[in-house]
Amino acid sequence: DSGVTQTPKHLITATGQRVTLRCSPRSGDLSVYWYQQSLDQGLQFLIQYYNGEERAKGNILERFSAQQFPDLHSELNLSSLELGDSALYFCASSIQGTPNTGELFFGEGSRLTVL
């Protein structure tokens, strides 16, 4: 158990819909990272937050947004969903912001299926 909690574990929805994925980092960790894992693209970095502020952005679509709340949990919002958004979405946390040490603790992921 990494200590990172993600909900929901599975989600099935239709094209055009909006979903919210939630992540609770390990106790004491200030940084939260979101990754998307799909068969064709592999594991893609989406976005990082540190203590409530956006710290780094990766390959995140404009239809996606995220935030980190004062209690340090984070939410990833995916809107106008397309079939290609079907993937496993991972949250990871670490105590550091920058420089990033590379030592991340991953949750078990939220599997999104868009029909």
Added chain:
Amino acid sequence: GNSVTQMEGPVTLSEEAFLTINCTYTATGYPSLFWYVQYPGEGLQLLLKATKADDKGSNKGFEATYRKETTSFHLEKGSVQVSDSAVYFCAPLFGGSQGNLIFGKGTKLSVKP
């Protein structure tokens, strides 16, 4: 630009066989290097790391050496077990103070008894 190339799988081995999974990177500097492992149905977890040239990371019988000359960080294990069946990801940390891990495509390892 910065990139990572990892040996494609799947790799199927018999128990007690020797394992090598190749990983090379392209970078303007000298990134820290990591191997992560993903067991079935779980999230990724850090397996080992090396932060500078010639460093050797090791954990659970796995080893990898940071080779600056060949920009490589190959993962090895002398005798694999069925419990090592998982997907292995090579991940350099590029980008200095704004750095983030960039993961390779992953190599699926299956170990048969």
